[in-house]
Amino acid sequence: MLNARTAADPHAWLRRQARWSPWEVVFWLATIIPFYFFPTYLTLASQVAVTALFAISVDLVLGYAGIITLGHAMFFGLGAYFAGLLTKTGWGEPLSGLVLAGLFAALIGFLVSFIIVRVQHLALLMITLGLGLLTAELANSLGWLTGGTDGLQGVDVWPIFSRFEFDLWGYTAYAYALIVLFIGVVASQRIVHSSFGLSLRGVRENLTRMPAIGSPYRRHLQIAYTISAGLAGIAGAVLTQTTETVSLDSLSFQRSADVVVMLILGGTGRLYGAILGAAIFMIARDQLSGMNPQYWYFWIGVLLMVVVLVVPNGILGGLSRLVRGRGT
Amino acid sequence: MSEPVLKTESLHKSFGSLEVTRSVSIELPRGARHALIGPNGAGKTTLINLITGQLTPDSGRILLDGADITATPVAARVHRGLTRTFQINTLFPDLTPIEAVTMAVCEREGKASQFWRPLTAHAEAIGEAFEILTRLRLGDDAMRTTRHLPYGKQRLLEMALALATKPKVLLLDEPAAGVPKDESAMLFSVIAALPEDMTILFIEHDMSIVFTFATRIVVLVSGGVLLEDEPDVVRSDPRVREVYLGQAHG
Numbered sequence: 212m213l214n215a216r217t218a219a220d221p222h223a224w225l226r227r228q229a230r231w232s233p234w235e236v237v238f239w240l241a242t243i244i245p246f247y248f249f250p251t252y253l254t255l256a257s258q259v260a261v262t263a264l265f266a267i268s269v270d271l272v273l274g275y276a277g278i279i280t281l282g283h284a285m286f287f288g289l290g291a292y293f294a295g296l297l298t299k300t301g302w303g304e305p306l307s308g309l310v311l312a313g314l315f316a317a318l319i320g321f322l323v324s325f326i327i328v329r330v331q332h333l334a335l336l337m338i339t340l341g342l343g344l345l346t347a348e349l350a351n352s353l354g355w356l357t358g359g360t361d362g363l364q365g366v367d368v369w370p371i372f373s374r375f376e377f378d379l380w381g382y383t384a385y386a387y388a389l390i391v392l393f394i395g396v397v398a399s400q401r402i403v404h405s406s407f408g409l410s411l412r413g414v415r416e417n418l419t420r421m422p423a424i425g426s427p428y429r430r431h432l433q434i435a436y437t438i439s440a441g442l443a444g445i446a447g448a449v450l451t452q453t454t455e456t457v458s459l460d461s462l463s464f465q466r467s468a469d470v471v472v473m474l475i476l477g478g479t480g481r482l483y484g485a486i487l488g489a490a491i492f493m494i495a496r497d498q499l500s501g502m503n504p505q506y507w508y509f510w511i512g513v514l515l516m517v518v519v520l521v522v523p524n525g526i527l528g529g530l531s532r533l534v535r536g537r538g539t
Numbered sequence: 540m541s542e543p544v545l546k547t548e549s550l551h552k553s554f555g556s557l558e559v560t561r562s563v564s565i566e567l568p569r570g571a572r573h574a575l576i577g578p579n580g581a582g583k584t585t586l587i588n589l590i591t592g593q594l595t596p597d598s599g600r601i602l603l604d605g606a607d608i609t610a611t612p613v614a615a616r617v618h619r620g621l622t623r624t625f626q627i628n629t630l631f632p633d634l635t636p637i638e639a640v641t642m643a644v645c646e647r648e649g650k651a652s653q654f655w656r657p658l659t660a661h662a663e664a665i666g667e668a669f670e671i672l673t674r675l676r677l678g679d680d681a682m683r684t685t686r687h688l689p690y691g692k693q694r695l696l697e698m699a700l701a702l703a704t705k706p707k708v709l710l711l712d713e714p715a716a717g718v719p720k721d722e723s724a725m726l727f728s729v730i731a732a733l734p735e736d737m738t739i740l741f742i743e744h745d746m747s748i749v750f751t752f753a754t755r756i757v758v759l760v761s762g763g764v765l766l767e768d769e770p771d772v773v774r775s776d777p778r779v780r781e782v783y784l785g786q787a788h789g
């Protein structure tokens with residue numbers, strides 16, 4: 212009745228979609244390179260890892276669920292400040308600090324999500340933008356708590372497992388940031404490849420149809436937003452713990468906007484696009500601002516336009532099309 | 540006769556000064572195969588939007604199994620067994636049919652919030668989705684991206700998504716809209732093969748199809764019900780001939 216080609220098994224096909232590709236293995240092996248070949252860049256490497264995790268948190272809502280956000284630094288910064296303030300109460304244990312900071316950001320994300328899921332388009336943009344600015348201004352005015360423009364000083368993080376001290380050269384910091392990023396990616400992949408992740412893509416693809424198939428899609432969006440906020444908070448906490456300081460910059464609009472630029476560069480809705488975008492952005496900033504500190508954003512602008520015009524699905528989207536293009 | 544499964548009581552809806560639905564009261568008994576006909580702009584789609592909750596009526600009531608659902612949200616109506624399809628494809632362009640229909644099954648079962656369980660662990664849902672797709676002759680295309688499917692297959696997927704909700708009442712808004720005649724016959728043979736106790740109301744412009752599949756016809760003109768009767772009566776009614784058959788289809 213059915214020939215071999217058409218008798219494809221849907222279970223096997225869906226399993227293949229969630230499988231690790233060889234590229235991913237190569238990528239994770241490559242992340243070890245800085246330890247051996249670029250030890251002077253370890254600080255940059257940890258910043259890339261932190262930013263990549265932040266970009267992934269945004270990809271979950273923007274790339275998968277289609278929620279536009281221009282204020283996600285809010286959660287990054289809340290996690291960063293929470294982790295910093297926690298050490299000032301005398302508890303400097305990093306792992307529990309990370310978890311608590313993530314939970315705190317997730318809680319705020321959950322509260323905010325009630326507004327977020329009720330608006331769309333421009334209103335959504337304005338609400339996320341407004342909340343982001345509000346939080347940044349709040350941190351600025353609460354100088355007694357946050358240190359204001361001077362930043363939060365005197366953050367004292369204990370060694371990881373009471374053993375691995377955060378060293379001056381950044382070995383521990385990069386290893387720590389990398390491991391947290393890895394766990395973040397694995398967890399995000401698991402979410403993306405669940406029935407919940409599928410429904411998020413459904414929301415992105417067609418919001419009108421979701422209620423018509425009986426989907427309580429607002430609840431899905433709230434869950435996604437909460438998870439995303441928690442992940443952003445964890446990224447912020449890693450930055451605090453690895454740099455032992457928190458600045459207002461962690462809550463800035465610039466950070467919210469940059470992360471969207473990174474996602475567009477790397478490609479949305481594919482997790483690794485977020486990592487690639489963060490890496491390109493951070494490395495470009497490091498190199499270009501060394502040459503010309505004032506105008507480096509000019510080149511990011513050029514790159515952004517080229518990417519949007521030539522590979523609308525982002526650099527990783529373009530690459531994966533090239534690779535697959537030969538197959539089918 | 541038993542209690543109707545779906546009932547509307549004098550529904551009204553206006554867009555500004557335009558009255559699109561005027562005092563519409565219809566009843567669908569269990570297992571109905573009703574056709575809803577009327578010229579373009581008669582308010583057929585609007586009526587479906589009202590019944591399924593995409594639009595809120597200005598006045599009137601909607602009853603499903605005797606319960607008032609006038610204020611019930613769309614998704615909750617679907618969970619109670621009231622599902623519709625769309626005249627204009629309302630699909631998920633970047634998903635494959637197997638993904639889209641599996642999603643609909645998971646939503647029905649309330650499994651769509653489980654974010655830690657792999658999709659592939661929902662083997663029964665996937666199996667059911669594939670069974671629906673195969674029944675609608677989409678088995679071969681189940682793993683192709685929706686946007687790349689030919690239009691006729693997208694129409695079938697439109698229906699597959701609705702069937703995945705296991706509807707008691709199914710409202711089909713021009714299921715064969717824009718489909719060539721031979722394919723539309725195929726589409727309606729699929730509809731004819733649906734379980735007998737499923738209550739169906741379909742909108743269709745092709746009169747030969749209407750007279751073949753409908754056991755009863757509701758004629759809607761300018762937002763109001765002109766006539767509701769058996770096909771033979773409707774066919775010979777002079778008013779229907781004048782306002783609808785005569786005008787739109789020579």
Ligand SMILES: Nc1ncnc2c1ncn2[C@@H]1O[C@H](COP(=O)(O)OP(=O)(O)OP(=O)(O)O)[C@@H](O)[C@H]1O
Pocket residue numbers: 554559577578579580581582583584585586626
């Ligand atoms: N959201 C809306 N706002 C304003 N007017 C509307 C809206 N939706 C429909 N209308 C108007 O209501 C009338 C009925 O539209 P409807 O789509 O219900 O007709 P229909 O019977 O389904 O027509 P067709 O056979 O072309 O599908 C039309 O005049 C249409 O322009």
Ligand SMILES: [Mg+2]
Pocket residue numbers: 583584585626712
């Ligand atoms: Mg219509």
